[in-house]
């Protein structure tokens with residue numbers, strides 16, 4: 385039997401959930417609630433039941449799971465109300481805007497014995513999965529560093545994402561995904577420090593781009609950059625490891641790997657530059673490299689709902705854990721602290 389789910393907030397992402405939870409084949413849509421009447425009317429015009437109030441939705445005993453897809457500043461209040469009504473809750477990212485707020489949400493889940501998780505749907509992006517594959521298999525050796533970038537050229541969206549009080553800004557919006565992905569590759573433990581700088585090219589109030597460095601006790605580094613004023617985009621991913629490098633130019637492209645199979649080259653052909661010849665920076669002799677592309681990993685984003693519902697029924701463990709949510713949010717908090725003081729901050 386399919387599990388009855390409802391969605392609170394029928395905007396861009398709420399609309400996505402109403403369609404995609406059905407594609408998991410384990411969920412059924414009971415209906416939605418949105419504070420805006422026009423969004424409720426739109427849902428009804430599409431054949432989706434719109435509850436008259438949040439209270440009416442939460443009083444429906446058939447609903448087991450509620451997905452909360454509303455602006456970031458109001459996640460806590462709605463999530464806690466849903467948990468206190470005895471529902472399991474999926475919260476959109478970023479889960480909330482402070483560590484204290486996250487602890488109150490986790491506490492509400494515990495006191496009600498309900499499952500609560502955040503929708504980290506970008507754990508199913510195939511570009512990230514290629515990086516994760518390299519870290520798990522050790523195919524090119526121990527990782528030294530990873531660079532993860534998303535570059536757009538349209539500025540920050542002109543809705544609540546551009547306004548601070550709603551939890552706007554690119555660090556919360558895209559940063560939360562890229563931080564989660566980087567920690568899934570390099571680990572949630574052993575972070576030593578965080579440094580961050582913000583850009584304000586099209587918006588003075590919130591960051592419309594940022595650069596973030598996450599450094600580990602053992603020397604590994606994740607560099608994450610989001611830009612919204614980049615008319616030529618830099619590569620999506622770049623990884624260096626002890627025995628090779630990996631590169632993804634764009635999220636539609638396969639991962640290219642160059643594995644070093646012979647460190648020493650007998651003859652290096654120097655490269656002529658304007659300032660003279662260089663051997664140090666000359667391309668490697670290709671016979672010293674094993675160059676190939678990774679097959680695109682299998683991925684089905686609907687596994688998020690499958691896992692959540694199995695967990696709610698006691699048949700699995702939750703894929704995005706509370707501890708992982710805590711570490712990702714702590715990185716964001718430390719990034720804000722670093723921007724404020726203009727320095728690297730201890731984790």
Ligand SMILES: NC(=O)c1ccc[n+]([C@@H]2O[C@H](COP(=O)([O-])OP(=O)(O)OC[C@H]3O[C@@H](n4cnc5c(N)ncnc54)[C@H](O)[C@@H]3O)[C@@H](O)[C@H]2O)c1
Nearest residue numbers: 393394395396397398418419420423453454456476477478
């Ligand atoms: N995981 C992803 O890939 C992804 C993508 C986009 C957005 N999001 C997240 O989803 C959330 C919503 O973003 P969006 O793009 O859908 O925003 P949106 O502005 O398109 O929609 C938000 C909707 O929530 C409604 N709303 C606001 N407060 C409410 C309340 N208290 N109760 C009920 N409804 C309320 C608004 O009327 C609006 O219709 C945000 O947290 C955002 O970060 C996640």
